[in-house]
Amino acid sequence: MTASGDDDDRLMARIAAGDADAFRQLVDRHADRVLALARRVLLHRADAEDIAQEVFTRLWTRPDRYRRGRVRFTTWLYRVVVNASLNARRKRGEGPLPAAAEPADTTAAGPEDTVRECQSRARVDAALAELPVNQRTAMALILDRELSNREAAASMGLSVKALEALLVRARRTLRNRLTDLK
Amino acid sequence: MNELRLQALLDRHGPHLEDWPWWRRPTARRLLARDPGARRLHNRALAAEQRLRQASGADVAEPLRACLYAIPERHPQADRRDDIRPVRTGWWAGGALAGATACLVAGLALGTTVLAPTTDNFDVAGLAYGDIYLTETLP
Numbered sequence: 001m002t003a004s005g006d007d008d009d010r011l012m013a014r015i016a017a018g019d020a021d022a023f024r025q026l027v028d029r030h031a032d033r034v035l036a037l038a039r040r041v042l043l044h045r046a047d048a049e050d051i052a053q054e055v056f057t058r059l060w061t062r063p064d065r066y067r068r069g070r071v072r073f074t075t076w077l078y079r080v081v082v083n084a085s086l087n088a089r090r091k092r093g094e095g096p097l098p099a100a101a102e103p104a105d106t107t108a109a110g111p112e113d114t115v116r117e118c119q120s121r122a123r124v125d126a127a128l129a130e131l132p133v134n135q136r137t138a139m140a141l142i143l144d145r146e147l148s149n150r151e152a153a154a155s156m157g158l159s160v161k162a163l164e165a166l167l168v169r170a171r172r173t174l175r176n177r178l179t180d181l182k
Numbered sequence: 183m184n185e186l187r188l189q190a191l192l193d194r195h196g197p198h199l200e201d202w203p204w205w206r207r208p209t210a211r212r213l214l215a216r217d218p219g220a221r222r223l224h225n226r227a228l229a230a231e232q233r234l235r236q237a238s239g240a241d242v243a244e245p246l247r248a249c250l251y252a253i254p255e256r257h258p259q260a261d262r263r264d265d266i267r268p269v270r271t272g273w274w275a276g277g278a279l280a281g282a283t284a285c286l287v288a289g290l291a292l293g294t295t296v297l298a299p300t301t302d303n304f305d306v307a308g309l310a311y312g313d314i315y316l317t318e319t320l321p
Contacts, residue, residue: 023253031250039239056250123237124233143231143239145201168190171196
């Protein structure tokens with residue numbers, strides 16, 4: 001196991017003992033990725049933030065759900081995020097999600113960059129929204145290269161072959177949609 | 183390997199060769215070294231993935247981070263114990279008991295009807311097992 005994997009296991013053991021400082025360290029290590037993953041699946045930042053709160057609350061109140069040694073911590077964590085995100089979608093009702101343009105970062109260099117960023121994000125969101133949710137989830141899991149295809153498949157409860165089939169279809173669709181994006 | 187095959191593998195494994203299965207990397211690297219078309223495909227895949235990552239990601243803003251940090255205060259240790267639901271044994275324990283009872287009843291039924299020792303010519307009275315009482319008059 002990698003050093004970071006050992007760290008995550010140690011932090012989870014301390015969280016199980018009620019160590020709030022260990023919990024904060026885990027938040028610092030993984031909150032960005034959790035939020036990014038939820039946002040890529042749901043395409044809505046506010047909903048993704050709700051998911052992040054739900055996931056970390058569950059992590060604090062039910063640390064016993066993580067069985068050390070069975071899977072890597074991140075594989076388990078991202079599975080929790082995926083399930084929570086898909087449940088949230090189901091509660092809202094199925095159907096294509098609106099590709100809401102997220103407000104651009106106002107600390108960007110200038111107004112042109114802000115507009116360009118906004119447009120780029122809107123195009124990417126629109127392209128992602130066209131994907132079936134399972135393809136979008138597969139892409140969301142592997143985009144940051146934290147998980148191997150095998151681990152991403154485990155996070156989705158799929159075989160590696162099934163996950164790679166989703167990735168192939170997703171990448172082909174996105175390539176056609178984003179070819180002229182600067 | 184040709185460009186078509188390279189594109190298929192880029193779609194399957196992504197644009198970072200270090201993420202590919204190890205046995206595919208040398209051939210891909212040789213193709214990229216000699217074929218400009220292959221390099222275009224590879225660069226396009228790299229750029230697309232980077233755009234996707236940058237445009238679709240999210241960083242945790244301070245208000246959310248503060249909210250996450252406050253979770254232990256909102257769910258103190260005592261509440262965590264209460265939140266941990268006890269293992270529900272009711273439904274399966276009841277099922278196991280019902281199953282065991284059913285097996286016992288079935289066993290008793292089999293033992294006293296189907297498997298009950300029957301009389302034969304050598305043991306006309308059928309009393310060999312000691313627990314059968316002759317109740318019928320034999321022909």
